[in-house]
Amino acid sequence: DIVMTQTPLSSPVTLGQPASISCRSSQSLVHSDGNTYLSWLQQRPGQPPRLLIYKISNRFSGVPDRFSGSGAGTDFTLKISRVEAEDVGVYYCMQATQFPLFTFGPGTKVDIK
Amino acid sequence: EVQLVESGGGLIQPGGSLRLSCAASGFTVSSNYMSWVRQAPGKGLEWVSVIYSGGSTYYADSVKGRFTISRDNSKNTLYLQMNSLRAEDTAVYYCAGGGYGSGSFDYWGQGTLVTVSS
Numbered sequence: 001d002i003v004m005t006q007t008p009l010s011s012p013v014t015l016g017q018p019a020s021i022s023c024r025s026s027q028s029l030v031h032s033d034g035n036t037y038l039s040w041l042q043q044r045p046g047q048p049p050r051l052l053i054y055k056i057s058n059r060f061s062g063v064p065d066r067f068s069g070s071g072a073g074t075d076f077t078l079k080i081s082r083v084e085a086e087d088v089g090v091y092y093c094m095q096a097t098q099f100p101l102f103t104f105g106p107g108t109k110v111d112i113k
Numbered sequence: 114e115v116q117l118v119e120s121g122g123g124l125i126q127p128g129g130s131l132r133l134s135c136a137a138s139g140f141t142v143s144s145n146y147m148s149w150v151r152q153a154p155g156k157g158l159e160w161v162s163v164i165y166s167g168g169s170t171y172y173a174d175s176v177k178g179r180f181t182i183s184r185d186n187s188k189n190t191l192y193l194q195m196n197s198l199r200a201e202d203t204a205v206y207y208c209a210g211g212g213y214g215s216g217s218f219d220y221w222g223q224g225t226l227v228t229v230s231s
Contacts, residue, residue: 035216039215039216041158041218043158048207048221048222048223048224049150049158049207049209049218049221050221051218051219051220051221054217055215055216055217058215060215060217092157094217094218096216096217100163100171101160101171102160103160104157104159104160106157107158
């Protein structure tokens with residue numbers, strides 16, 4: 001099974017400054033159909049998860065453009081260009097390439113310094 | 114607007130059974146894939162089960178043989194039948210709707226808490 005790891009696990013950030021989270025998979029996430037099913041989800045305190053980014057770099061509907069995703073193969077990154085107070089929460093990467101299993105990373109907690 | 118509303122959670126003794134429901138609106142359960150994802154207290158997300166539009170179902174090893182996912186197309190509702198419950202099944206259970214375009218979980222419910230304890 002594919003194992004997802006994230007670094008850092010905790011990230012104190014300054015408002016208005018950028019933040020970056022890395023996600024690594026134990027196997028390539030390139031699917032036989034040519035797509036890479038790597039997503040990023042945000043979970044604010046006390047809230048359900050919310051989809052931010054799908055297939056590495058596509059922002060889901062309504063997601064602010066300060067969020068961006070990049071990467072390929074086994075290494076992926078979520079970047080927040082300028083952190084706002086509402087961005088506090090836990091961020092998860094998730095793979096859906098290894099049909100029919102879905103695997104989440106351990107989560108990265110983002111809070112304000 | 115898409116809404117997924119879970120119900121059916123509660124306190125149950127070890128070995129007991131519970132059925133969770135997820136009523137969908139603005140999103141057709143039978144045309145997409147639907148999953149249950151759980152989160153133990155203070156922990157991360159764990160995928161539990163999925164049902165695809167064609168009806169195929171799959172489970173995490175941790176629940177295989179004990180949980181059953183199903184749907185009622187006429188009610189646009191997803192279910193999770195949970196049998197032989199264990200303390201380690203204690204978690205908030207989220208219903209998540211996936212889109213084949215995104216290959217992810219586009220929509221999430223608010224979750225329902227299942228507590229397995231004597």
